[in-house]
Amino acid sequence: MARILLVEDEAPLARAIAASLRTAGYAVDVADDGESGLEMALDEPFALITLDVGLPDMSGFDVLRTLRARGLATPVLILTARDTVDDRVTGLDLGADDYLLKPFEVSELLARIRALLRRSVGQASSVVEVGALAMDLGRASATVNGRTLDLRRREWAVLERLVAKAGKVVPKERLLSEIFSYDEVVAPNAIEVYIARLRRKLEPDGPAIRTIRGLGYMLDAD
Numbered sequence: 723m724a725r726i727l728l729v730e731d732e733a734p735l736a737r738a739i740a741a742s743l744r745t746a747g748y749a750v751d752v753a754d755d756g757e758s759g760l761e762m763a764l765d766e767p768f769a770l771i772t773l774d775v776g777l778p779d780m781s782g783f784d785v786l787r788t789l790r791a792r793g794l795a796t797p798v799l800i801l802t803a804r805d806t807v808d809d810r811v812t813g814l815d816l817g818a819d820d821y822l823l824k825p826f827e828v829s830e831l832l833a834r835i836r837a838l839l840r841r842s843v844g845q846a847s848s849v850v851e852v853g854a855l856a857m858d859l860g861r862a863s864a865t866v867n868g869r870t871l872d873l874r875r876r877e878w879a880v881l882e883r884l885v886a887k888a889g890k891v892v893p894k895e896r897l898l899s900e901i902f903s904y905d906e907v908v909a910p911n912a913i914e915v916y917i918a919r920l921r922r923k924l925e926p927d928g929p930a931i932r933t934i935r936g937l938g939y940m941l942d943a944d
């Protein structure tokens with residue numbers, strides 16, 4: 723089931739929304755300020771983010787601006803008590819996918835979330851399979867023989883690229899450039915670290931990631 727990040731500082735409201743989402747079958751993580759929301763959104767592969775505008779440390783708009791500047795395309799649903807045209811325009815201009823005014827009915831929130839997830843998945847099946855590995859791109863979940871892999875965002879990104887080119891060599895420089903933005907300081911062995919973690923997580927029955935010396939990495943297609 724889809725994993726959702728809820729960025730909301732009002733604890734009782736966050737608890738209530740999280741409980742409703744879990745009852746509806748979603749996996750939910752809660753961040754109670756902008757800083758931790760940013761960190762979690764950039765670290766973990768969420769299928770959708772619901773974002774409060776009035777946060778204690780920064781505006782939800784700032785969170786959204788930063789996420790989009792870092793290349794994160796995850797659908798964002800803005801939740802706000804403010805009802806001005808300016809706010810709505812700002813949110814949508816910054817790359818929000820939808821907008822919901824507080825107070826709202828949980829049934830409406832769930833309907834909007836379903837619509838956004840459907841839209842991000844598209845019409846076609848978004849599940850890609852390589853051997854025993856299945857990656858559901860719309861739901862940001864990966865399984866090996868039905869066992870769910872616990873992947874961080876960057877591990878997910880590396881695996882997604884290897885899966886897209888299964889059976890072919892993916893150059894290391896290519897992985898680096900696709901996964902990190904220009905302004906990020908990257909350790910020289912960053913990709914090796916992600917590959918090592920992915921191998922551990924794919925074992926024992928998932929497809930093997932081969933190191934092609936001097937060239938890059940290849941996910942076994944058979």
Ligand code: CA
Binds near residue numbers: 732775
């Ligand atoms: Ca708030």
